[in-house]
Amino acid sequence: MSEPVRVTDADVERLAAQVGLTIAPESRAAVAQHLAGLLAAVLLLDEFALPEPIEPAPRFDP
Amino acid sequence: MIDATTSARSIAASVRAGKTRARDVVAGALERIARRNAALNAFTAVLGERALADADSIDRRLAAGDDPGPLAGVPFAAKNLFDVTGLATLAGSKINAGHPPATRDAAAVARLRAAGAVLVGALNMDEYAYGFSTENTHYGPTRNPRDPSRIAGGSSGGSAAAVAGGLVPLTLGTDTNGSIRVPAALCGVFGLKPTFGRVSRAGVVPLAWSFDHVGPFARHVADLASAFDAIAGPDPLDPACSTLPPPRCSGELERGIDGLRLAVAGGHFARLAADEALAAVTRVAAALGARREVSLPEAHRARAAAQVITACEGSAYHLENLRARAADFDPMIRDRLLAAALLPAAAYLRAQRFRAWYRARVAEVFREVDVLLAPTTPWTAPAIGAPWTTRIDGTEVPTRGHLGVFTQPLSFIGLPVISVPLVSAGALPVGVQLIAAPFNEAVLFRVAARLEADGVVGAPVAM
Numbered sequence: 032m033s034e035p036v037r038v039t040d041a042d043v044e045r046l047a048a049q050v051g052l053t054i055a056p057e058s059r060a061a062v063a064q065h066l067a068g069l070l071a072a073v074l075l076l077d078e079f080a081l082p083e084p085i086e087p088a089p090r091f092d093p
Numbered sequence: 094m095i096d097a098t099t100s101a102r103s104i105a106a107s108v109r110a111g112k113t114r115a116r117d118v119v120a121g122a123l124e125r126i127a128r129r130n131a132a133l134n135a136f137t138a139v140l141g142e143r144a145l146a147d148a149d150s151i152d153r154r155l156a157a158g159d160d161p162g163p164l165a166g167v168p169f170a171a172k173n174l175f176d177v178t179g180l181a182t183l184a185g186s187k188i189n190a191g192h193p194p195a196t197r198d199a200a201a202v203a204r205l206r207a208a209g210a211v212l213v214g215a216l217n218m219d220e221y222a223y224g225f226s227t228e229n230t231h232y233g234p235t236r237n238p239r240d241p242s243r244i245a246g247g248s249s250g251g252s253a254a255a256v257a258g259g260l261v262p263l264t265l266g267t268d269t270n271g272s273i274r275v276p277a278a279l280c281g282v283f284g285l286k287p288t289f290g291r292v293s294r295a296g297v298v299p300l301a302w303s304f305d306h307v308g309p310f311a312r313h314v315a316d317l318a319s320a321f322d323a324i325a326g327p328d329p330l331d332p333a334c335s336t337l338p339p340p341r342c343s344g345e346l347e348r349g350i351d352g353l354r355l356a357v358a359g360g361h362f363a364r365l366a367a368d369e370a371l372a373a374v375t376r377v378a379a380a381l382g383a384r385r386e387v388s389l390p391e392a393h394r395a396r397a398a399a400q401v402i403t404a405c406e407g408s409a410y411h412l413e414n415l416r417a418r419a420a421d422f423d424p425m426i427r428d429r430l431l432a433a434a435l436l437p438a439a440a441y442l443r444a445q446r447f448r449a450w451y452r453a454r455v456a457e458v459f460r461e462v463d464v465l466l467a468p469t470t471p472w473t474a475p476a477i478g479a480p481w482t483t484r485i486d487g488t489e490v491p492t493r494g495h496l497g498v499f500t501q502p503l504s505f506i507g508l509p510v511i512s513v514p515l516v517s518a519g520a521l522p523v524g525v526q527l528i529a530a531p532f533n534e535a536v537l538f539r540v541a542a543r544l545e546a547d548g549v550v551g552a553p554v555a556m
Contacts, residue, residue: 075397087442
């Protein structure tokens, strides 16, 4: 089981700048909390070993 | 006499037989909306004169000997995520209120109208369909007709409330993570999320392109089937719409369930839920004689993957507005979309890879089983404005987000699901999901029809 994910207001500010978002100071704590929740979901997926051939490419049938 | 309790099928039969005018049916629905909507806040637009003009057109066609369609004169309404000619498609937002009016109806709206149904209005929802409660900051909360102090569920909350309250017999909604099934369960009506690709999404504002679904709500299984038959089928305007010909599910209702392999979903689907939600599954399983239990492998991770994909696709769709006018979003939605925009691409691709693996494993389960049973929601409708978190079995979970715990692992891989309602006096309704393999909606209707005929499930009007 993973440790709880911690995201700070400063993390949010730095990441937002990378994608051209300005996040109001009063929203940063809430955004950090939601991002921590999403990263916890990502960790849950990372912990699961997928077989190597599994890939996300779509399938084309003629 | 046609009133709030009359089924869509009975209305159409009466109108088609010339016993009732479509105008009178639609006027009755408009009167009920005028009388009850202030208390429920299900509608964000009522079409009034336009609906009456459409009803007059149905009456004229019948008088001329034309066939106006199997749903002749049936009033219906659509979530305001659907394009309706002449209305701005709000998608529950303030931002879209400034958009120009739609110049054509969404495909599903057009198909119901082509079947003779009459559109009477547009319905409230969570902003951009990213929620389970319809506590919309811009347009107010939709109230649950079974207890107006409680949420109707979401994101298609107006669609469920309008049917449960008897305002109209049919509505349209959408479901990405549970947005048809959750409100159907909380309001005590039937809701169908068809197979991904079975019903066109053309003219519907997306939440997550790769698993948005369109489907109907009704108080009767036959009405649900009639609506599905009308809207299902190929559409070149929706790139994900299947070219498979749809079944006629209205013809399946009398077939019974002999020979069907039925099972209850265990594991993930039997945890972190209130007793009444699990008891509903037990009751339905007993009525159907379903004794086998099966497990969908890693369903909790499937839910996580659904959350990640929804977040990434949703934030990508809204990124421009998040950059330019974040303050105009509903605060309930904005901070979640902003957080989603910060996720790395690797997270999205990991979730998509997991999805491919999980879809293949679940397909193996459906080689052995025709219909699976699971709770729709983990509990009954929370109060409007309920605390953000709830404790269940010693675990703190988000009160609203957890409503999708049993729906998300299913829509994520496009499976068809009907949520059937268990409504009893003095208690809030609960729902049970009937789940089948892709493109096997017909078998769901057979089971739902049996349960309704035996009185196990049903959706009386909440007066």
